[in-house]
Amino acid sequence: MRTQVGIIGAGPAGLLLSHLLHLRGISSVVLERRSRDYIERRVRAGVLEQGTVDTLVRAGVGARLLREGMSHQGIELRYGGAGHRIAFEKLVPGRAITVYGQQEVVKDLIAARLEAGGDIRFEVDDVAVHSLEAEPYVTFGGERLDCDVIAGCDGFHGVSRPSIPEGVLSVFERDYPFAWLGVLARVRPSAEELIYARNEAGFALHSMRSPEISRFYLQVPADTQMADWPEERIWSELRARLETVPGFTLETGEILESGITPMRGFVAEPMQYGRLYLAGDAAHIVPPTGAKGMNLAVADVRVLAEALGRFFGDGSTDLLDGYSAACLGRVWRAQHFSWWMTTLLHTFDDDDAYARKLQLSHLDYVTSSEAAATTLAENYVGLPEQAVAMVGQEGGQAGHGDQR
Ligand code: RFL
Ligand code: PHB
Secondary structure: OEEEEEEEOOOHHHHHHHHHHHHOOOOEEEEOOOOHHHHHHOOOOOEEOHHHHHHHHHOOOOHHHHHHOEEEOEEEEEEOOEEEEEEHHHHOOOOOEEEOOHHHHHHHHHHHHHHOOOEEEOOOOOOEEEOOOOOOEEEEOOEEEEEEEEEEOOOOOOOOHHHOOOOOOEEEEEEEEEEEEEEEEEOOOOOOOEEEEOOOOOOEEEEEOOOOOEEEEEEEEOOOOHHHOOHHHHHHHHHHHHOOOOOOOOOOOEEEEEEEEEEEEEEEEOOEEOOEEEOHHHOEEOOHHHOOHHHHHHHHHHHHHHHHHHHHHHOOOHHHHOHHHHHHHHHHHHHHHHHHHHHHHOOOOOOOHHHHHHHHHHHHHHHHOHHHHHHHHHHHHOOOHHHHOOHHHHHHHHOOOEEO
């Protein structure tokens, strides 16, 4: 079998890349370990930046998103017995976020690919990448796929990144001493916008998927198990952390899905080796407090599709050679913002009274100063291309991570 771009992984990164390449007349085959049903049900992110929405709409896969997605003009920071709204319409006029489940984006992309005759192989075993320096190929389930380029879009636990020879990648990493317990429930949202709540007992987030479905997260110890969290405990903890302002009542309902996510920041540089290009979680992950992971995956793929368009158009490798550098500015901005939101809102076991006072002062500043609130707002809705373009150039040279 032969194709121009072999894509490993059918998450948002792999599927969108395949679609954007198709729009440019470039062929690809997507190889996915899981079943279609599994990836269409996998509950994950829910917040799309303005730039992500624009990309999906421009690519012709945004019709349902525009119909069913919920446009939000602000978020609430809740702490110390009061709620404080970060008003996007005032701070970053014309920019907003759209709440629309990641699995809905995945469904829309799969439908578009299959309708256009795209080749997605689900439930493929033993995917391995070979000969990355020249004439690369992929093997899976006893078959061989020859390609000009391989796109590693197989997430944090995929095979692409570990296939890069030792010593090539520098890895930058931050583990957090807690996790998030995520809950999807059949109950109407208790508020119109997302609520990020800081408490002595830990962080809680009120989010949603539709007028009938809510999404919640709780900060939990890193070593906690789902067995420690019977439904009554989840609801009582959510109530304790969210019902902290007068007049707010948490609506409860049937829990449809729940799971625990570790919290980690991670970047592997450069995001390419030979003919292998990494995109999305395969190259970097962020703690979810900034709602950036899926948006970064989309941003990477936008850059990669353009670079591949140039390469297959006139054979020029200049954009491909600069792929990693072009992405890392945004990647590091998102790392910083995600770390900043995480430290602003979570409780750390080793925090002393001084550290807690600093955190509260920081929250007071963010919720009272227009300049500080704008910093949060412009990062949250997503910075435009030119604002992040230069950051990686310097940052990439300044630091040395662990060699891998
Ligand atoms: P994905 O979605 O992990 O897709 C990778 C795909 O590759 C497949 N795969 C393989 N296929 C073949 N062979 C192998 N050896 C393979 N190994 C893996 C996998 O099955 C999978 O289908 O990566 P991608 O495309 O880079 O997308 C990244 C996003 O999924 C991720 O960043 C976000 O979900 C992160 N995230 C959030 N991002 C946001 O932008 N906004 C949010 O609000 C947000 N909230 C979240 C999140 C992630 C969370 N979890 C569960 C990690 C909330 C949570 C709780
Ligand atoms: C979600 O709705 O899943 C969600 C929202 C905001 C975040 C993370 C996840 O920061």
